[in-house]
Amino acid sequence: MTLAAGAIALLRRGMADPETQWSLGTFGAIAEFSRDAEEPALVSMAADTLSAVTDRGGIALRLDPATRPFASEGLTKADWNQRVALCLPEDACTMNRRGVLTELGADSQALREEDRDSILFDLGLGALQADFCVRVDDVNVAAHLRQHAGRPVFEAGNPAMGIILHTNPHRVFVSRLGRIEVYQPIPPMSGKSPDGPHTHVLPKLLKAGRTHPATEPIPPGFIPCAHLYPPHPARDGLGLPHPFEAGHFDAFQAIMAAFGDPAGTAIKQRVREAVGAGESPAEIAEDRHVRTSVRIALRQMKAAGDASPALTAWLANLDQGNLDQQDDDAALHGGC
Numbered sequence: 001m002t003l004a005a006g007a008i009a010l011l012r013r014g015m016a017d018p019e020t021q022w023s024l025g026t027f028g029a030i031a032e033f034s035r036d037a038e039e040p041a042l043v044s045m046a047a048d049t050l051s052a053v054t055d056r057g058g059i060a061l062r063l064d065p066a067t068r069p070f071a072s073e074g075l076t077k078a079d080w081n082q083r084v085a086l087c088l089p090e091d092a093c094t095m096n097r098r099g100v101l102t103e104l105g106a107d108s109q110a111l112r113e114e115d116r117d118s119i120l121f122d123l124g125l126g127a128l129q130a131d132f133c134v135r136v137d138d139v140n141v142a143a144h145l146r147q148h149a150g151r152p153v154f155e156a157g158n159p160a161m162g163i164i165l166h167t168n169p170h171r172v173f174v175s176r177l178g179r180i181e182v183y184q185p186i187p188p189m190s191g192k193s194p195d196g197p198h199t200h201v202l203p204k205l206l207k208a209g210r211t212h213p214a215t216e217p218i219p220p221g222f223i224p225c226a227h228l229y230p231p232h233p234a235r236d237g238l239g240l241p242h243p244f245e246a247g248h249f250d251a252f253q254a255i256m257a258a259f260g261d262p263a264g265t266a267i268k269q270r271v272r273e274a275v276g277a278g279e280s281p282a283e284i285a286e287d288r289h290v291r292t293s294v295r296i297a298l299r300q301m302k303a304a305g306d307a308s309p310a311l312t313a314w315l316a317n318l319d320q321g322n323l324d325q326q327d328d329d330a331a332l333h334g335g336c
Contacts, residue, residue: 008063010069010228010255010259011086015045015061018034019230021033022228023226023227024059024180024225026127026130026206027210028201028206028210029199029200029201030173031197032180032200034195034237035052035056039054039056041053047063053112057182057183057184057196058180059178059181060111060179061226062177064176064177066089068087069084069085069259070260071252072085075296075299078241082232086226087223088222093129093225095129095175095176096131097126097128098126100152101121101145102121103142104121105120106119107135111179115135115137118136119136119137119142120133120134121136121142121145124152125153127206128223129225130173132171135170135172135181136169141163145160165186171199180197184198211223211224212224232248233245234303244303275314277310280313282318295318299319
C-alpha cells in the first residue's frame with residue numbers, strides 16, 4: 001500500500017513552495033512553519049520524508065501511507081480561509097499523552113546535526129495527536145528544568161514555564177506524521193508572534209480537549225496530525241490583503257476537487273451558476289455547513305471582481321459578515 005500519487009505530489013509541491021505554510025499540533029497548542037521566498041532553506045525530497053530547514057525553524061513530514069489529505073475552506077471575519085488537513089485514522093494517531101514535565105534525553109531526531117545532543121523535555125500537555133517539547137542546549141538550564149520534572153508545567157507555583165520563557169529553548173512539536181522545530185525566541189506574553197516559524201500554547205483552549213476547531217470539517221474516524229496552507233488568492237502569508245490571484249484560486253479549487261467534500265464543491269458551483277444567471281437569492285434553510293459553502297462562494301466571486309447586481313443582492317441577503325459561531329481558528333492562531 002502506498003500513499004496515493006496525487007497526495008504525494010501535493011505534499012512535494014507544498015514543501016518546495018516557499019508560499020505554502022504548515023502547522024502541527026492540536027486545538028490550543030500549535031507550531032507553525034513558514035519561510036520567505038528569498039530565505040536560504042535546505043529542502044529535502046527523500047522517498048519517505050520531506051523536509052525544509054531555515055535558520056528560523058524547520059519541518060519534517062513523513063510520507064505515511066495511512067495519511068488522508070482533506071481540503072476545506074472556512075469563513076473568517078473578512079473573507080475565507082483554506083487548508084489541507086493531513087489526517088490519520090484515530091487509532092493510529094495517538095502520541096505519548098504525558099501529563100507532566102518529562103525529560104526524554106538527547107534529541108537524536110533533530111533536523112540539524114548540531115542539535116542532536118541537546119536535551120528534549122516533554123511539556124506534558126496530554127494531547128491526543130501531538131507531543132509538545134522544548135529542546136535545551138545549556139546544561140544549567142537542563143538541570144533547573146530537571147528539578148521540576150514530574151509536575152504539570154501549569155501547576156500553581158511551578159517555575160518551569162518561567163524558566164522556559166526566560167531561556168528561549170527550541171520548541172519541538174511532534175506527531176506521527178513528523179515534526180516542526182522553532183528556533184526563534186518566544187515573544188513576551190503581551191507581544192506579537194514573530195513572522196516565520198513560531199508556536200502558540202493556550203492553556204484555556206487546551207482544557208477543551210478538542211483535536212481541532214469545531215469549524216473545521218474532518219472526516220469521521222480521522223484526526224488531523226498536520227496541516228498545509230497553500231497560497232491564498234486574496235491574502236499574503238502574513239494575512240494582509242492583496243489583489244486577487246486567479247492562479248492561486250484555481251490551484252486550491254483543484255485541491256478541493258481532489259481532496260475536499262464533494263457536496264460543498266457542488267453547492268458552490270450551484271451558487272455560481274445561479275448568480276451568473278441573475279437569479280434572485282435563494283432561501284437557504286439547510287444546516288450550517290451548507291450556509292458556509294454558500295457564503296464562501298459569494299465572497300470568492302466578490303474577491304475575483306464580480307460586481308453584478310445579482311451578486312450584490314445575494315451578499316446582502318445571505319452574508320451579513322457575522323459568523324455562525326466563534327471563530328476558533330482566529331482564537332487558536334491569536335496567542336503568543
